[in-house]
Amino acid sequence: MPSLNDSSVAIIGLGYVGLPLAVAFGSKRKTVGFDVNQARIRDLAAGIDATLEVSGDELASATQLSFSHDLNDLRACNVFIVTVPTPIDDHKRPDLTPLIKASETLGKVIKHGDVVVYESTVYPGATEEVCIPVIEKLSGLRFNQDFFAGYSPERINPGDKEHRVHSIVKVTSGSTPEIADFVDALYRTIVLAGTHRASSIKVAEAAKVIENTQRDLNIALINELAIIFGKLGIDTLEVLEAAGSKWNFLPFRPGLVGGHCISVDPYYLTYKAQEIGYHPEVILAGRRINDNMGQYVTDQVVKLMTRKRIHVVDANILILGLTFKENCPDLRNTRVVDIVRELEEYHAKIDIFDPWANREEAHHEYGYTLLESLPEDKRYDAVILTVGHKQFREMGAEGIKKLCAESHVIYDVKYILPKDAVDARL
Ligand SMILES: NC(=O)c1ccc[n+]([C@@H]2O[C@H](COP(=O)([O-])OP(=O)(O)OC[C@H]3O[C@@H](n4cnc5c(N)ncnc54)[C@H](O)[C@@H]3O)[C@@H](O)[C@H]2O)c1
Numbered sequence: 001m002p003s004l005n006d007s008s009v010a011i012i013g014l015g016y017v018g019l020p021l022a023v024a025f026g027s028k029r030k031t032v033g034f035d036v037n038q039a040r041i042r043d044l045a046a047g048i049d050a051t052l053e054v055s056g057d058e059l060a061s062a063t064q065l066s067f068s069h070d071l072n073d074l075r076a077c078n079v080f081i082v083t084v085p086t087p088i089d090d091h092k093r094p095d096l097t098p099l100i101k102a103s104e105t106l107g108k109v110i111k112h113g114d115v116v117v118y119e120s121t122v123y124p125g126a127t128e129e130v131c132i133p134v135i136e137k138l139s140g141l142r143f144n145q146d147f148f149a150g151y152s153p154e155r156i157n158p159g160d161k162e163h164r165v166h167s168i169v170k171v172t173s174g175s176t177p178e179i180a181d182f183v184d185a186l187y188r189t190i191v192l193a194g195t196h197r198a199s200s201i202k203v204a205e206a207a208k209v210i211e212n213t214q215r216d217l218n219i220a221l222i223n224e225l226a227i228i229f230g231k232l233g234i235d236t237l238e239v240l241e242a243a244g245s246k247w248n249f250l251p252f253r254p255g256l257v258g259g260h261c262i263s264v265d266p267y268y269l270t271y272k273a274q275e276i277g278y279h280p281e282v283i284l285a286g287r288r289i290n291d292n293m294g295q296y297v298t299d300q301v302v303k304l305m306t307r308k309r310i311h312v313v314d315a316n317i318l319i320l321g322l323t324f325k326e327n328c329p330d331l332r333n334t335r336v337v338d339i340v341r342e343l344e345e346y347h348a349k350i351d352i353f354d355p356w357a358n359r360e361e362a363h364h365e366y367g368y369t370l371l372e373s374l375p376e377d378k379r380y381d382a383v384i385l386t387v388g389h390k391q392f393r394e395m396g397a398e399g400i401k402k403l404c405a406e407s408h409v410i411y412d413v414k415y416i417l418p419k420d421a422v423d424a425r426l
Contacts, residue, residue: 001115001148001182002078004189010034010077012102014044014067016051016330017119017154018083023054024165024190026065032077033067036101041069050358052159052329074109079117079186082106082131083154086120087260092267094123096130103131107138110147117150117183121265123272124206127151128175143175150174150183151201153208159328166192173197173204212265213283218252219262220286223293226254226426230300236426237415254426255413256297256335256386257290258324263333294338297413297426301382302346304409304423310381312346318380318403321387322354322362322370326414329356336386337366351380355391379405385422388414397421 002008008030011022014037022033035041043049044067047056059065066073074080084098099120106116116135118127132143141147155168170191174180184197198204226236236254243249257263266287270280305312324334340350353371354362362370380403385392392400397417400410410417412425419425 001113001179004182004185007079007186008032008077009079009081009186010074012074012080012082012105013084013098013120014040015083015085016053017156018081019044019049019051019054020156020165021081021083021119021154021190022065023058023062026062028189029064030077031062031065032073033065034071034074034105035067035069038069041067050329053156071105071109074105075111077109078111078114080106080110080114081117081119081152083119085260086122086264086268088264088267094126094268094271096122096126099126099131100134103134104138107135110135110139110141112141112146115148115150115179115182117152119152119154121153121208121212121261121268122205123209123268124202125272126268127201127205148175148179149201150179151204152183152187153204153211155208155211159325159330166190169193169196171196171198171204171207173199173201175201209265209269212262213269216257216262216266216290217282217286218250219255219257220289222252223254223257223289223296227296230424230426235419237419253415254293256293256324256338258333258335259330260332263287263290263335291335291338293426294335295342297384297386297411298339298342300424301343301384301409301411304411305382308407308409310407310409312343312348315348315381316378316405317343317348317350317382317384319350319352320354320383320385320392320400321389321414322352322357322366322368323387323389326388327356327390329358331357331361331365339384339386340366340368348382351375351378354387354389356387356389374403379403380408381405382409382411385410385412385414385416388416392416 009025010032011018012034014033014035025031047059082102084102087095089095152172157163170187172184172187172195174183184195187195229236244251266283270283273280302312322336351371359370362368393416410422412422
């Protein structure tokens, strides 16, 4: 393995996770940021990060960082960190294609003594059972003799400027005790909050996937409570605030669970569980509840409209927010689309406004043409506040009511407005 001083790092996949990591390493040591997306490489070389995770100043401060989509530029590196996506397919099974392709790339450039560290979220065992054999096959090198591996899961939270690479404790692991020491020491050079050294790659893989599974299930419980309280005519937020006065009540809120982590990672774990003959009950129940929240919100809105004698067919409905979370341009796996699709089945006319989303990406991914700005003259029969962007909070009840027809419904998924300013909230 390389010595810490001689380590030059390549980051494979420069998305929400890879870029901040590349910037962190690139301000300490020679680092190559590699991505197959040439447009992304062009933007980054010009100092632009479309994910808004890293500012132009931060990019400029990483003086030893270069960007490339040419795998020949990886040959001079001796530590390779893989941060490519790990999505699920249409049947909600892990899609390891990007991980396999990245491993193929590494198989072509890896040399004696090099170290590969995976960061992408996977199920326990994926690194050693799936990725390493690909590298061995393409390189002809032998694992743990000629080259080594580690796993250090990412904990980045898109749009969060407080919890960043250097300030989040990082779990590390290695394929031998010496490599575990090396990987740990390497990350300690950039993570000020320190590291937690797991005893094996599998333990580190499992730790990551359960972080998101736990969060998914906690939200699922609160979503189920919101459905029950909705039927009982009790305001969920008021109940949660009351219960939250107890020291050990966890402060989760109901909502749509989208994105490419929390709503995806549990399926990696359940896939592996099923592969070894165990059928997970609780995890999949939570997934079902969370995946149905879009339909639940639509049902509530349609009921409220019907009670006010507002025809849903041909109604003008405004959706405020499309991204999967607030104050962030990330559109991946947003569950707002479930609400839009459900309402389209009623032949309502849907407008979507999102000041954070990239309009071309929204069109490309979902076929939606987002409003460029809020119309001055159009009056909506219903407004659904789906994402808690700061712009919507700033509009306040007055600003949002101005968009509405005289008889209207306002439904607030994210507790943006006071209770008495809306017809209902989740
Ligand atoms: N974003 C998060 O909040 C977060 C948090 C924790 C963990 N993770 C995990 O980290 C991993 C990466 O997530 P992300 O959000 O950064 O993804 P992303 O989609 O933002 O970025 C992935 C990048 O990898 C590139 N890429 C894909 N295949 C490649 C290949 N074969 N070679 C080189 N580059 C390739 C893509 O072009 C893209 O730029 C995933 O496993 C994810 O689950 C993400």
